[in-house]
Amino acid sequence: MVVTKEEVQALYKAHILPENNNPYHFEAKDNASTSLDAYNPMCGDKFQLHLNVKDDTFDTVHFHGFGCAISKASTSILLRKIEGISKVDAIALCEKFLKNLTEDNQVDEFDKELNTLIALKHFDGRIDCIKLPWEALLAHLMKG
């Protein structure tokens, strides 16, 4: 599926740029209970996720670092989604999101923001940018 220039521009304008320009909790919080890197060595994008966990639930979460608009927007949206939910629910969310992102057809419904990210998978060559924080968080949570 090819995405036209106009469609991409519309997606960027409506969702990615606002999120990129006003990312959620974009701040280095080095004293968080957990910190992890979301890093893509192929392109150099690297975000630190600072997660405060209480009773197996994500309390406040922040992130910081450097990356393209899509990876930054994706990280920002991810953080907004996991704040206040349990680790178990976060794992489920990451898995479900990544599944819909990777497979040809979207099978589950998400809210508008996540749908936008999934729609962008057809913007060729950028799927790794979308995936970046989701895969990093999932890998971290699966470790225990």
Next chain:
Amino acid sequence: MVVTKEEVQALYKAHILPENNNPYHFEAKDNASTSLDAYNPMCGDKFQLHLNVKDDTFDTVHFHGFGCAISKASTSILLRKIEGISKVDAIALCEKFLKNLTEDNQVDEFDKELNTLIALKHFDGRIDCIKLPWEALLAHLMKG
């Protein structure tokens, strides 16, 4: 230049097979003043040249070993040619022979036996078999 089956068979019949069946001084003489290997690791052909040198001149020379009809005939002919000549003349002969063998056109004239070997260079893929003892001897003599 393609050589026909008939031409090749004629060359073999007239020169190579007789030389192969009755090689010159085909005998291991381990007490010769110099011994060297003519070895092609690609195909496994390996002859030992046993050379008795007196006053910088090849006195009696023998060879022994295992190889195809062409390399055996070539070695046999080489030995016959160098017996009785000086090292310097042997170097000159090897160089001249190899030059005519390698270049597209034969420029010098040789006797019938050497001309046969040179004609066989057009028998594709066997030029290394012809070269084998000549190159080994030349390399040996050039070392001093």
Next chain:
Amino acid sequence: MLKNTKTYFPIFKKYPDLVYLDSAATTQRPKLVIDAINQFNSFENANIHRGVYDLSNSATKNFELAREKVAKYLGSTNPKTIAFTSGTTNSINIVASSFLRPRLNKDDNVVITLLDHHANFIPWQMLAKEKEAEFRVVPIDKNGNLDLTVLEKSLDQKTKFLSLNHISNSLGTTTDIGEIIALAHKKNIPVMIDAAQSIAYYDLDIHQLDYDFLAFSGHKMFGPFGIGVLYVAEKWMKNITPYNYGGGIIKDVTIEDTTFSDFPFNIEAGTPNISGVMGLSSAIDFIHKFDKKEMIQHISDLVNYCTDQLISIDKVKIIGNPENRSGIISFVVDGIHPHDVASFLNQDNIAVRAGMHCTQPLLAAMNTSATVRVSFSIYNERKEVDQLKNSLVELIKFWS
């Protein structure tokens, strides 16, 4: 018997009289594979990974799809078990250097068999020398068979690795790798299979065979030169360190230090052979046109027929008589050097190989220093065996 398989291969259109009996050296390329490479070079060419434009994206996608396809070809659902290399030789060297070197100590031993090709012989021999470990070469019987009880006895507590080929490229012996792997695993010994000669025709399902490492080359399975595969079982992936250092395999590079990606990416330093991967991928598509049992049946019929014909010629002696023979026969002609035999067969348009076939120790054990080798693939036919026989008979008459 398979029918009309020559029509897939342009070379037989150009040379309808060519009797190509050297598929163990390299198979011919079907049009499907040639066209895939052509298509890529003409209209899809781009470097992969770090490009975000269409050509580079689709090259990257197809490259990774090829990895998935190769994994599936081995029955693996994890494409990350597959690294692209430049060939079987390269794949085996990587395992020797990267996996076994750090695990092999003085007085340990590494085991191969006398049937093995130099590619699966010298890397282990050199490593054993370097480490002052023992290099054990399991002998064969006079027919060219591996005796499993002898092999089993060669494996002991100090054995750190077993590597062997599935099919001998020299004698045609097919070894029972399933059983051998099970034997070795009982003693906790990892096993590498050199599948260069079997990958095109045999089912090498990882779930049935359970090998730890597997190596093969594109050019022996209807694919192009310059591309090969190294399979590494999931449990060993973490133990594979880089072989070449360079771009594309790194996590972080600073002046002080470098950290690397995980297998398989850490093995693919520099620009990979992308067009080669495309060719390999369509070689697998080509193979999928056929039923593997039928391919083996076809080749087996030719080999049996050929064996019968060769035996019927006075002065011809087949080297080795393995119980389970694949599409390969080595023989000698009394009084005529293999090189001369091959040259004369060439005059009749018959392409065979003569020499040591990169198995010098094996031929030494069989008391010969060179053989004529014929090898069959799916495009060969019985009448080509008849031509071989007629040429040999004529040659022997001429020579005597």
Next chain:
Amino acid sequence: MLKNTKTYFPIFKKYPDLVYLDSAATTQRPKLVIDAINQFNSFENANIHRGVYDLSNSATKNFELAREKVAKYLGSTNPKTIAFTSGTTNSINIVASSFLRPRLNKDDNVVITLLDHHANFIPWQMLAKEKEAEFRVVPIDKNGNLDLTVLEKSLDQKTKFLSLNHISNSLGTTTDIGEIIALAHKKNIPVMIDAAQSIAYYDLDIHQLDYDFLAFSGHKMFGPFGIGVLYVAEKWMKNITPYNYGGGIIKDVTIEDTTFSDFPFNIEAGTPNISGVMGLSSAIDFIHKFDKKEMIQHISDLVNYCTDQLISIDKVKIIGNPENRSGIISFVVDGIHPHDVASFLNQDNIAVRAGMHCTQPLLAAMNTSATVRVSFSIYNERKEVDQLKNSLVELIKFWS
């Protein structure tokens, strides 16, 4: 300016609107090269060396003729100075492992420059670590130039090797390798040149430059993927030991020991990329259609024009301002990540690369973690630079 060069390349027939500005990653392939590969795969395919039938003979002959052609391309009359490898990365690793490893001792040092690609960085860094030797990275000035007096000071009595690229694939800096090699040779230091970015356009005559080792890849000189070259000066040929072990590189193999052929044959273990060599050979024929001075002139004109256009755009900042720039420019756009820039340019059919270009330490020194890179070859035209500019201007407007 060269004219109508696009017509040699099928990809521009299929995509007349493609603005391909990523030739530093890989050049496009001309029809001449594609056809040569096609011809070989279709009608000339055979393995080399140990076959004595026509197809194998002519493959072997053409393979060795290609070696001669590559040698001549470097001004060498000795084809045995040329080994075929899988690419620049592989060639450099061979020299590090095979030549320098046995010569490098504790407290020695090996010198490279900050301009170097990971392929010419990590192999030396890792070797230095292994040997507890010093890994010296010659710094650059803020414009991305090497200062020869700084470089000279980095070379001392403990320096066992200097390796550097001719052209930086990241900043486009062209270094004066002739002078640098002379400097090093005065101190008896062997020098390796990474010519990946210059081999297609520059005259690298061995008699003028006197390098000890040279590496390059086919795919950056209009040839195919999966093939590269390692040149080794005659005086060092004896010092090169095998890298991969396998068939085709041996003198004798017994169970006890193996002896090897000399360079270059000892480096070409296993079946080489024969079709790749044929492609490389015709890539050299293709280059010979042009005058190198005209190629450089053509590319230089484009680069100068492009630099002017980029400077004229507010918010665009070119990274590095080397005195001698080849056909490569790296830049950033204020507030827009290089990846986003590249993606949007792609929407306008402009193919550029974004990222670290396998030069992470260099970009770190230039205070950036990623750039957009445009690179030119003989098929590019001024109007493509205009398209690049227009797209960038539009993108910046859209983004703000």
